[in-house]
Amino acid sequence: MARKGKPFIVLxxxxxxxxxxxxxxxxxxSNLGKSQTEVSSEDAAKQLDKLYxxxxxxxxxxxxxxxxxxxxxxxxxxPDISKFPxxxxxxxxxxxxxxxxxxxxxTGNDGWLNEVAADFNDSNSMVDGKPxxxxxxxxxxxxxxDYIRSGKYVPDAFTPSxxxxxxMVKANGTPTELVSKRLVGNVAGVVTNKxxxxxxxxxxxxxxxxxxxxxxxANELAMGYTDPFASSTGLNFLVTALxxxxxxxxxxxxxxxxxxxxxxxxxxxxSTTLQMRDAAKTGMLDAFVLEYQTFVNAADLKSGYxxxxxxxxxxxxxxxxxxxxxEKLDIIKMFAQFAEQxxxxxxxxxxxxxxxNNYVSELEPVDGTLLSAAQKLWKEKKDGNKPIAAVFVADxxxxxxxxxxxxxxxxxxxxxxxxxxxxxxxxxSYSNEVTINLPIGKYDTNxxxxxxxxxxxxxxNGGTATFDxxxxxxxxxxxxxxxxxxxxxxxxxxxxxETNEGHSLDDIRGLIENYKIPIYTIGxxxxxxxxxxxxxxxxxANINADTDDVVYKIGNxxxxxx
Numbered sequence: 001m002a003r004k005g006k007p008f009i010v011l012x013x014x015x016x017x018x019x020x021x022x023x024x025x026x027x028x029x030s031n032l033g034k035s036q037t038e039v040s041s042e043d044a045a046k047q048l049d050k051l052y053x054x055x056x057x058x059x060x061x062x063x064x065x066x067x068x069x070x071x072x073x074x075x076x077x078x079p080d081i082s083k084f085p086x087x088x089x090x091x092x093x094x095x096x097x098x099x100x101x102x103x104x105x106x107t108g109n110d111g112w113l114n115e116v117a118a119d120f121n122d123s124n125s126m127v128d129g130k131p132x133x134x135x136x137x138x139x140x141x142x143x144x145x146d147y148i149r150s151g152k153y154v155p156d157a158f159t160p161s162x163x164x165x166x167x168m169v170k171a172n173g174t175p176t177e178l179v180s181k182r183l184v185g186n187v188a189g190v191v192t193n194k195x196x197x198x199x200x201x202x203x204x205x206x207x208x209x210x211x212x213x214x215x216x217x218a219n220e221l222a223m224g225y226t227d228p229f230a231s232s233t234g235l236n237f238l239v240t241a242l243x244x245x246x247x248x249x250x251x252x253x254x255x256x257x258x259x260x261x262x263x264x265x266x267x268x269x270x271s272t273t274l275q276m277r278d279a280a281k282t283g284m285l286d287a288f289v290l291e292y293q294t295f296v297n298a299a300d301l302k303s304g305y306x307x308x309x310x311x312x313x314x315x316x317x318x319x320x321x322x323x324x325x326x327e328k329l330d331i332i333k334m335f336a337q338f339a340e341q342x343x344x345x346x347x348x349x350x351x352x353x354x355x356x357n358n359y360v361s362e363l364e365p366v367d368g369t370l371l372s373a374a375q376k377l378w379k380e381k382k383d384g385n386k387p388i389a390a391v392f393v394a395d396x397x398x399x400x401x402x403x404x405x406x407x408x409x410x411x412x413x414x415x416x417x418x419x420x421x422x423x424x425x426x427x428x429s430y431s432n433e434v435t436i437n438l439p440i441g442k443y444d445t446n447x448x449x450x451x452x453x454x455x456x457x458x459x460x461n462g463g464t465a466t467f468d469x470x471x472x473x474x475x476x477x478x479x480x481x482x483x484x485x486x487x488x489x490x491x492x493x494x495x496x497x498e499t500n501e502g503h504s505l506d507d508i509r510g511l512i513e514n515y516k517i518p519i520y521t522i523g524x525x526x527x528x529x530x531x532x533x534x535x536x537x538x539x540x541a542n543i544n545a546d547t548d549d550v551v552y553k554i555g556n557x558x559x560x561x562x
Contacts (some may be wrong), residue, residue, distance in 0.1 A: 044514040045478070051503065051511070052475045055468045056433040065452030067445065068417075075150030077414055077552045081137075088117040088136040094127065096156035096331045097135040099148075101232065103161065104184060104316060105138040109297045109351045112184060113159070113316075116339045116347075123338070127330045134335050141165045142230035143552075148174055154321055157332045159183055161232035161291070161314045164239070164371055171368025175322055177329075180336035182315035184345070185354040188233045189309040191280075191295060192287040196221065197306040209237075209310045209362070210244040212287070217262045223287040224276045227269065227560045228378055232314060233289045239366055239374055240311035250366070251373055260381050269382060269560055270541075278536070293352040312361045379420075379559065388423040388561075389440055389480045389487040391473035394455075395495035395524075397431040397464035404524040405460045408494050411522070411554045412455050418558035419443050424487065426476050427454045430469035431462030432501055440480045465502030466495055470519065470534070474511055490561060491519040497530040505533060512537045520561065522554060 087105045090097075104113040114136060121133040139147075141160035147153045149172040157179070160166060170176040190212055192200075197207060200221065204211040215221040226234035242250040245258030267284070270276035276288045281300070291314055295307050320332045338344070348354050394408060419425060425447065426440035437454035441447045470493060477489040512519065518540035521531035535542040543553050 044511055048471070048475055048478060048511055051471050051507065055465075055471060055502065057436065057472055058433065059436045059439070060454070060457075062438060062450045063453035063457055064446075064449040065454075065456050067449050067452050073150075074146050074555075075152040077555050078143075078147060078150065078152050079552060081147065081153040084137055084139040084143075086135060087111075087114045087138045088121065088134065090135040091121045091133040092131045094130045094327065094331070095133045095135055096328050096335070097137060098157040098159060098318075098332075098335075099139050099144040099155045100136050100159050101141045101144075101161045101316065102138055103186070103291060103293060104159075104353075105136050109293075112344075112348050112351050112353060113339070116344050117335075119344075120335055120338050125334055125338075127327055127334070130327075132331045132334070134331070140230065141232045142227075142235070145169060148172075148321065156322070156324060156328050157318060157320050159316050159318045161186070161316060162188070162236060162312050163315075163317050164235050164312060164366060165232065166317055166319050167366060167368035168371050169319070169321070169368070171372070177320040178317060179320050179329075179332050180318040180340070182313075183318055183336065183339050184316050184348045185357055186314040186316065187292040187309045187356045187359050188236045188311055188314050189290060189292055189295065189307045190223070190237075190287050191290045191301060191305050191307055194304050194306055196286040197308075207306075207308050209240045212308075213241050213244050213258070213262045216265050217258075219265045221286050222267050222284065224267065224270055224280070224285045225289045226273055226276060227556065229375055229559055230556055231273070233273075233291060235371070235375070236311040236314075237289050238378055239371065240363060242374060242377075243363060250370060251377060256377065256381070259377070263382055264386070292355050296352040296355060309356055309359045310362060312363050312366075313359065383420075383488065386486055386488050387484075388420070388490055389425070389477060389484070390419075390423065390490040390492060390561075391426040391428055391440065391476055393469045393473050393491060393493045393495075394427070394429045394458060395431075395464060395466065395469070395493075396429045396458050396460045396462075397496075397498075398461050399464065399496050399498060400524065401460035404496060405458065408524055409455050409458060412494070413452060415554040415558050416448065416451060418555055419448075424480065424484075425451060426473070427451060428469055428473050428476070429454075429458055430465050430472075431460070432465060433462075434465065434468050434472045436472065436476070440476055463501040464495075464499050466493070466497075466499040467505060467508050468502035469493070471503060471508050471511070474508070474515060474517060477517060478515065489515070489517045491517055492522065492557075493519060493531070493534065494522045494524065495531065496524050497521075499530065509537065518561075520557060522557075 100113050103110050117134050117136045125132050144158060144160065145165045145168055148158065148169050166176060200207055200211065200215055216223055225237045228235040228238040239250060242255045242259055246252050246255040249255060280288050292307060295301055318336050320329055345354060421443055424440050424442050427438035429435050429437055438450055470491065473491045480487060481489060516538055518538045519534050520540045521535045522543045523531045532542045543557060
């Protein structure tokens with residue numbers, strides 16, 4: 001019996017071997033002639049389908065909501081001014097409050113103005129026989145400008161990073177007096193990888209904003225810059241770039257056409273400088289914008305990078321605002337003179353300021369009305385002719401019940417006014433299961449109404465399957481890319497960050513990496529580390545949306561990305 005069975009065993013082994021050869025032969029030949037990217041894309045599509053089929057997904061009936069067609073009112077979304085800390089408090093009843101940009105009223109090397117103000121308050125200075133002092137409030141220049149222009153809160157004085165913000169405040173009608181053109185010296189610049197810098201100098205002879213914009217337009221340089229609505233350096237770079245195309249008419253046809261060509265090859269607009277620097281560390285960017293004082297204090301940039309100054313100087317001008325009594329104006333002038341003393345300018349040098357003093361501003365003063373128009377142009381043209389398709393993914397698990405869900409709804413209902421009408425959006429919510437509340441569609445009035453209706457209908461209960469929600473959003477965007485290959489896909493996740501059901505980040509990390517979809521995360525009473533781990537995969541941003549400023553932060557984020 002053993003002998004008779006042996007041939008069958010041999011035949012069985014042969015059959016298995018033949019099957020294996022045929023199977024692997026088909027697998028191998030099916031990939032012949034395909035690039036590794038094509039093969040990995042096919043694998044990702046199969047993995048996504050498999051993952052999607054394991055998720056319980058329902059499609060909700062679409063409900064229209066009442067839309068508000070009034071334009072965005074920035075002041076409505078600004079939090080109470082107490083959100084922004086007092087870095088130096090007044091010590092007398094007669095004082096002025098000064099809004100100060102963060103690079104000089106923060107901590108450590110960024111705390112120069114605080115030390116000056118503390119000494120000023122200890123100096124027993126007097127006006128009209130009364131002791132005087134200053135109060136310093138730390139607030140980014142763009143945000144400070146929003147408060148002042150909206151009238152929500154106007155301090156006695158304002159020292160932004162550069163004069164561009166002062167011009168915008170002046171153009172808005174706020175009485176503005178330039179008390180000091182320079183409290184402390186600083187310069188904006190492009191920080192370039194040394195290898196790329198040498199390549200560009202070899203080709204163009206030198207590096208400046210003109211050669212930088214030429215190199216970007218020719219797709220020879222991957223560079224990122226920051227939001228020109230919020231960042232001093234970003235606004236400076238925008239107007240300097242426009243001037244390289246037509247210095248006589250920053251918004252003329254020649255400048256606009258040049259900007260569109262250059263902007264089409266900009267891979268990255270960052271909401272924050274930190275986000276941009278993190279992207280540079282990954283090798284995604286050859287260059288990015290930064291202030292010189294930050295550059296010289298950054299240990300990771302001291303070797304391997306070159307700083308190229310551009311645009312207007314960042315010399316921290318000081319403005320008096322509003323119809324101030326003479327006493328307050330005198331305090332502001334005395335404080336400016338106090339800060340300009342050699343003792344404090346030497347202190348500034350130790351903190352990285354007052355470098356590159358020989359650099360002269362490349363731009364003539366730019367009218368504030370023109371600056372606002374340039375921001376509007378940027379919003380319209382920043383994505384070139386490449387529309388965006390975005391899916392919003394909202395956590396409606398039990399842990400979001402109450403205030404977190406109310407804030408999520410408020411932030412989306414107000415934030416949706418920033419969504420560009422040429423873009424497409426979809427909406428997904430999740431708890432234990434995933435619901436497609438709104439399939440992806442062009443953001444016209446009808447889609448906007450259904451988006452509002454979907455937001456209003458949200459209710460919280462159940463577990464938290466965050467990565468199932470993200471997987472469904474990826475699937476929706478993948479199908480949209482098949483129909484419209486030119487769209488730029490984005491995902492916005494609004495959650496408390498606690499995942500306790502469904503798939504894990506490890507299950508979908510490869511999909512996020514393969515499809516290269518940036519995932520912006522917004523955390524409500526959140527486990528921010530969990531959300532940051534999602535956003536960091538494709539260099540997106542994470543927002544800690546606390547009760548005070550969630551609407552303002554999300555408005556800024558959507559303004560930049562949508």
